[in-house]
Amino acid sequence: MALQALKSLSCAMQVGVQSPPPLETELRRTKSSLTLNHKTVVIAVGHDACTMMDTALNVFGDVSAEDAIAVTSHENHREIDGSEVLAASHPIPNAEGLDASRIVTDKLTNSGVGTNVIALISDGASALLPSPVAGVSLNDNIRINELLLASDLNIYQINLVRQCISTLKGGGILRAAYPAVVHSFSTTRQDILDPSVIGSGPSAGPLGTIADARRLLIEKGLFTRLPRLVREFLENSSTPLEVPLAPPAKVVSLAPLTRLGVA
16 A cells, blocks of 8 residues: 555544544544444553543443553553553653563554554654564664754654664554554644654554665764664665555544643
8 A cells, every 4th residue: 555545544633622522532433433343452652642541441441451552651651440551761762662562562463353453642652662673672772762862853854764663663553453454543742743753653654765764864974873783774674664554444633632621
């Protein structure tokens, strides 16, 4: 599926406070379109993961607790009845995020045909689910993030690079969940509504190719400062950044939760 097809599914909603909040409204619309008796898995990642999970569980009341996972930063961590909640480091990834990446990936890969995956993405998801590609270590990932965040790259450029060295970013949730159907909802507190940027687009699609990221890093004088194994990966990868086998059934970018009356 072409990347443009993924983009074209996106709908942006810039709205003020209303009742019910837009996230709840969109989730109820999605629920009404689903086939009855099909399994539902809810994955929420980011600073607002707990708030978004609360809303999802209120809408999808029959979700099993073992099929609901939220990953958030330590400062936003709290227990949620009916969901596992994991805490990890932000803005620099840590071992907790690596463990959370494995748990989320395992849940997605075991979803199977007929499963509906509700992906709830917010700011911070990039660091919270590092999930480096084979051959790249967590320490390498940490060094890359420190380098990127200290540079003059904008968030689009930073997340393009992040997508190229992660199995979950840039549509990784779609790849891991296939053939399950993914319904993606994202929110950000920044002036960005591109779902491929928010949280590095784990349930949307890639911002570009590995070649694009390599050229960018060379132009900015950052390539030679990367860990050796990362340079080798970016140099030797002959395939484009993998586009998901199937696009999400829905991609909705919502205005920040602070403007939705649910934060």
